[in-house]
Amino acid sequence: MPTIKDVAKKAGVSISTASYALNNLPNVHPETKERILAAAKELNYYPNGIARNLKTKRTGNIGVFVYGFSGPIFSDVLEGIRQRLQKNNYNIIVSSGKSSSNLLLERQVDGAIVFDNGLSDDLLISYASHGLPLYVLDRELEGENIYSSVIDNEGLVYQLMTEMIKKGYRDFAYLSGPTDAFNNNHRFDGFKLALNHHHIHEFHYMACDFTIQGGYQAAINMLKSQKKPRFVFCANDESAIGFMQALKENNIRIPEDIALAGFDNIYLGQYLSPKLTTIGINHTKWGQSVTDALLSVIKNEHTKKVDHPQGEIIYRESC
Amino acid sequence: MPTIKDVAKKAGVSISTASYALNNLPNVHPETKERILAAAKELNYYPNGIARNLKTKRTGNIGVFVYGFSGPIFSDVLEGIRQRLQKNNYNIIVSSGKSSSNLLLERQVDGAIVFDNGLSDDLLISYASHGLPLYVLDRELEGENIYSSVIDNEGLVYQLMTEMIKKGYRDFAYLSGPTDAFNNNHRFDGFKLALNHHHIHEFHYMACDFTIQGGYQAAINMLKSQKKPRFVFCANDESAIGFMQALKENNIRIPEDIALAGFDNIYLGQYLSPKLTTIGINHTKWGQSVTDALLSVIKNEHTKKVDHPQGEIIYRESC
DNA sequence: TTGTAAGCGTTATCAG
DNA sequence: CTGATAACGCTTACAA
Numbered sequence: 296m297p298t299i300k301d302v303a304k305k306a307g308v309s310i311s312t313a314s315y316a317l318n319n320l321p322n323v324h325p326e327t328k329e330r331i332l333a334a335a336k337e338l339n340y341y342p343n344g345i346a347r348n349l350k351t352k353r354t355g356n357i358g359v360f361v362y363g364f365s366g367p368i369f370s371d372v373l374e375g376i377r378q379r380l381q382k383n384n385y386n387i388i389v390s391s392g393k394s395s396s397n398l399l400l401e402r403q404v405d406g407a408i409v410f411d412n413g414l415s416d417d418l419l420i421s422y423a424s425h426g427l428p429l430y431v432l433d434r435e436l437e438g439e440n441i442y443s444s445v446i447d448n449e450g451l452v453y454q455l456m457t458e459m460i461k462k463g464y465r466d467f468a469y470l471s472g473p474t475d476a477f478n479n480n481h482r483f484d485g486f487k488l489a490l491n492h493h494h495i496h497e498f499h500y501m502a503c504d505f506t507i508q509g510g511y512q513a514a515i516n517m518l519k520s521q522k523k524p525r526f527v528f529c530a531n532d533e534s535a536i537g538f539m540q541a542l543k544e545n546n547i548r549i550p551e552d553i554a555l556a557g558f559d560n561i562y563l564g565q566y567l568s569p570k571l572t573t574i575g576i577n578h579t580k581w582g583q584s585v586t587d588a589l590l591s592v593i594k595n596e597h598t599k600k601v602d603h604p605q606g607e608i609i610y611r612e613s614c
Numbered sequence: 615m616p617t618i619k620d621v622a623k624k625a626g627v628s629i630s631t632a633s634y635a636l637n638n639l640p641n642v643h644p645e646t647k648e649r650i651l652a653a654a655k656e657l658n659y660y661p662n663g664i665a666r667n668l669k670t671k672r673t674g675n676i677g678v679f680v681y682g683f684s685g686p687i688f689s690d691v692l693e694g695i696r697q698r699l700q701k702n703n704y705n706i707i708v709s710s711g712k713s714s715s716n717l718l719l720e721r722q723v724d725g726a727i728v729f730d731n732g733l734s735d736d737l738l739i740s741y742a743s744h745g746l747p748l749y750v751l752d753r754e755l756e757g758e759n760i761y762s763s764v765i766d767n768e769g770l771v772y773q774l775m776t777e778m779i780k781k782g783y784r785d786f787a788y789l790s791g792p793t794d795a796f797n798n799n800h801r802f803d804g805f806k807l808a809l810n811h812h813h814i815h816e817f818h819y820m821a822c823d824f825t826i827q828g829g830y831q832a833a834i835n836m837l838k839s840q841k842k843p844r845f846v847f848c849a850n851d852e853s854a855i856g857f858m859q860a861l862k863e864n865n866i867r868i869p870e871d872i873a874l875a876g877f878d879n880i881y882l883g884q885y886l887s888p889k890l891t892t893i894g895i896n897h898t899k900w901g902q903s904v905t906d907a908l909l910s911v912i913k914n915e916h917t918k919k920v921d922h923p924q925g926e927i928i929y930r931e932s933c
Numbered sequence: 934t935t936g937t938a939a940g941c942g943t944t945a946t947c948a949g
Numbered sequence: 950c951t952g953a954t955a956a957c958g959c960t961t962a963c964a965a
Contacts, residue, residue, distance in 0.1 A: 296721075296744055298958055309936045314960060324934055339744075344720025345667045346958035349941050354664070356722070364692040364708070370684035377683070377710055386713035386722075389683070391696055394705035401663025402615075403675070403705075403722075421658075425615055507885065540885055563882045566826065566859055617942055628952040633944065643950060665942030668957050 297338040305334035317342065356386045357589065358407035360395035360414060362433075367561040368578055369410065372432070375582025376408060383590055399427060406593050408432065408585060412476070428592045430585050430601075434477045442592070444585050447603040448478055448558075451574045452485030452528065455556060455608050459526055460493045462614075464554065468499035468524035470513055470534055476505070479530050482558060486528055499524045503534045510537025518545055523553065526614060532557035532564050532573055539567065539613070554614035569612035577605040616657040624653040636661065675705045676908065677726035679714035679733060686880040687897055688729065691751070694901025695727060702909055718746060725912050727751065727904060731796070747911045749904050749920075753796045761911070763904050766922040767797055767877075770893045771804030771847065774875060774927050778845055779812045781933075783873065787818035787843035789832055789853055795824070798849050801877060805847055818843045822853045829856025837864055842872065845933060851876035851883050851892055858886065858932070873933035888931035896924040 303313035308327060315323045316331040323331075334340075348354045357380055361369055373389060380387045385405075390398055395414060398404050399422050406428040409419060416436060423429045423440040431443040456467075469486050472479030490498060499522055503509045510529065514537070517523070529535035535557030539549060547553055549569050557564065560575030581604035588601045622632035627646060634642045635650035642650075653659075667673045676699055680688055692708060699706045704724075709717055714733060717723050718741050725747040728738060735755060742748045742759040750762040775786075788805050791798030809817060818841060822828045829848065833856070836842070848854035854876030858868060866872055868888050876883065879894030900923035907920045 300958075310959085311937080311961075312935055315935085318960085322934065327934080339740075341719045343668075343958055344716075344722050345664055345673070346941090347720075347960075348664045349662075349668050349943085349958080350960045352941075355716075363689070364696070365686075365689035367684075370682070373683040373710075377713075381711050381713065386716050387709055387711070388713070388717075389708035390706055391692075392706070393700050394696075394707070397663075397674075397705050398707075400660045401666075403663050425658075507881075536882075536885055543887070562826070563855075563885075566855055566882075566886070568862070568887065619942080629943085630945080630953080631951055634951085637944085641950060646950080662942050665957090666944075668942080668959090669944045671957075 297340045299340070299342065301338055302331060302335045302340050305338060306331040354403055354405050355384065356388045356404045357586075358395065358398050358404035359387060359389045360399075360407055360409045360411045361389060361391050362411040362413050363391060364389075367563075368559060368576075371578035372410065372582040375579035375584075376586045377582075378579075379583050379586035379590070385590070396422075402427070406430075406589050408589060428589060430589045432581075432585065440592075442588065442601070444581070444588070444601040444604065446478065446481075446576055447606060448481035449485035449488065450603075451606045451608070452482045452558070453489045454485075455574060456486055456489030456528065457493070458608070459528075459554075459556070459614065460489065460495070464526040464614075465495065466499075466525040467495065468501060468517075468527045470501045470503050470510065470527055470529040470538060472503065472505040472530035472534070474502075478558075479505070482528075482530050501527075503530070505531050505534055507533050507537035507540075510534030510539075511541045512537070514538045514541030514545075518547075523547075525553065527553060527555040529555055529557045532559040532561045532571060535571060535573070535613075536563070536567065539571070550612070550614045556614050560609055565611065572611045572613045573609050575607055575609045580605060616659045618659070618661065620657055621650060621654045621659050624657060625650040673705075673722055673724050674703065675707045675723045676905075677714065677717050677723035678706060678708045679718075679726055679728045679730045680708060680710050681730040681732050682710060683708075686882075687878060687895075690897035691729065691901040694898035695905045696901075697898075698902050698905035698909070704909070715741075721746070725749075725908050727908060747908060749908045751900075751904065759911075761907065761920070763900070763907070763920040763923065765797065765800075765895055766925060767800035768804035768807070769922075770925045770927070771801045771877070772808045773804075774893060775805055775808030775847065776812070777927070778847075778873075778875070778933065779808065779814070783845040783933075784814065785818075785844040786814065787820060787836075787846045789820045789822050789829065789846055789848040789857060791822065791824040791849035791853070793821075797877075798824070801847075801849050820846075822849070824850050824853055826852050826856035826859070829853030829858075830860045831856070833857045833860030833864075837866075844872065846872060846874040848874055848876045851878040851880045851890060854890060854892070854932075855882070855886065858890070869931070869933045875933050879928055884930065891930045891932045892928050894926055894928045899924060 299313050303310045313331050316328040377387050409431045410433055412433050420438045429441045436443045501513045503513045556572040558574045560573045564571035564573050584601050618632050622629045632650050635647040696706050728750045729752055731752050739757045748760045755762045820832045822832045875891040877893045879892045883890035883892050903920050
């Protein structure tokens with residue numbers, strides 16, 4: 296594998312001149328430059344990024360740390376991030392599990408976007424204080440070099456529930472996500488607040504875990520218990536899908552007998568029958584704006600605060 | 615940010631001794647070692663990976679290059695890869711677009727798994743010949759340092775179609791994927807071969823593109839044309855879903871009027887009505903075995919050839 | 934416009 | 950068991 300030394304030798308110049316030419320610096324004679332570029336091409340030379348990184352103390356990589364690679368949400372956010380990074384000549388490095396902290400610790404990235412509740416607050420704060428800017432998407436976190444952007448879970452669910460109350464529903468249930476999940480808890484807050492503001496002080500609560508299987512099981516349990524709410528707000532679409540599936544199998548009509556809505560607007564929601572009413576976030580745009588914000592921090596520009604990502608209620612057939 | 619130099623100074627030893635201790639080499643006195651480790655801990659020291667990489671000429675990173683981050687298949691394959699890499703102390707670096715070739719060229723990875731038809735054969739072959747082992751999953755490619763593992767598309771579709779013929783279906787249609795997609799073409803081969811072997815020499819062909827929207831549109835077009843096959847093999851599940859959706863909206867019963875099957879076993883297939891018959895690949899296991907194979911190449915062990923990933927027909931309700 | 938040389942933070946060779 | 954020191958491949962003052 297050829298190094299800059301080989302190029303320099305072949306072109307009959309010093310290493311530094313070769314470096315200047317290869318980096319397109321203006322202080323090198325056109326002819327020499329041409330000779331150097333030709334030599335590089337002939338040798339099939341490409342700079343060793345590692346060496347460059349060591350010297351320049353920047354890697355050109357941005358880490359995106361996710362909890363897992365599944366889930367319809369990640370992909371959209373990632374696509375937004377990728378677009379913006381590519382445009383700004385940064386590499387995207389998506390990682391999960393132990394790799395994420397390794398890459399951070401070993402300084403193989405210039406900054407990171409964190410979408411992984413597996414990385415603890417303390418850990419992140421400590422890394423950030425070492426100088427790596429971090430943008431956290433799945434929780435609220437404040438600290439030196441650390442920024443966060445989260446969905447307005449509470450406001451959006453509040454809005455949806457208010458509409459449902461207006462529509463005449465009264466007997467409500469909440470199909471929960473994991474109780475340690477940021478998103479779940481804030482959605483629950485919005486749910487409770489809306490009921491509260493409309494003087495509805497009772498509702499049915501069902502534990503669940505954001506999964507289709509969990510939603511299915513929760514519905515089965517509910518049916519056994521003979522307790523049938525009129526409207527179920529599901530903390531996310533996947534649990535809503537499982538829930539619907541169980542209802543359908545038990546000949547309960549949606550929305551005539553039980554109405555429901557979810558959160559996330561995952562793409563299969565519109566292919567179910569009935570089509571799922573849900574709350575949609577523009578995930579791609581979210582990824583874009585977070586990336587822009589992170590890059591502006593890295594470039595030491597004005598640190599403009601990122602707003603909540605755009606969200607809206609998507610009314611379909613399930614309620 | 616502390617370096618090994620700081621640690622050495624604090625512990626009152628030379629840099630090299632500090633390095634030995636930090637790397638757990640046996641040739642250092644227990645007491646000195648303890649002192650060094652203590653100093654490192656106190657300074658919150660962690661080795662700079664970039665510097666280590668430059669010296670050792672290995673990064674400990676494996677690239678996984680994908681065409682996009684969406685799609686239910688990637689996530690499973692990625693999870694299998696992640697598991698195995700983590701077990702073997704390699705970092706997983708998932709990338710897409712221009713980043714992928716950058717990371718390869720800049721030698722920020724020790725090898726890569728390619729699942730991205732956006733990277734051309736020539737490019738990959740040229741990188742691999744420079745010494746980076748590559749495993750390609752979306753096409754068949756031979757060359758120095760380059761290996762590939764692909765689904766047995768043809769055999770599996772052949773098997774499914776043979777069953778359908780046995781079942782009595784005769785009037786067939788093929789809902790195609792992109793005609794430049796490796797997977798599509800081999801599925802088509804299997805489809806044609808099965809028909810051929812059973813002396814069925816005519817079938818209906820519908821162009822499509824692997825997407826839900828495309829499948830939906832194809833069905834609409836078919837309905838307009840008044841041509842109704844009895845069984846449609848869809849080149850993947852997503853197009854099958856769109857196709858089904860359009861049929862349902864037009865009150866065509868599945869499977870009574872038109873039966874169909876897909877390929878991929880994406881998880882929503884079982885939540886449709888009717889549930890989708892499909893061909894499932896154990897993607898996680900595939901990711902695992904490919905990773906094992908790549909690592910064994912990197913470690914210069916015996917290069918055992920990876921077989922086709924496991925696949926099976928999953929009979930459900932759509933045919 | 935070009936060359937010399939220092940240095941980025943490690944590891945590894947060799948001598949002590 | 951420990952310490953100088955060279956080297957990895959590159960960038961960048963500074964000197965020529």
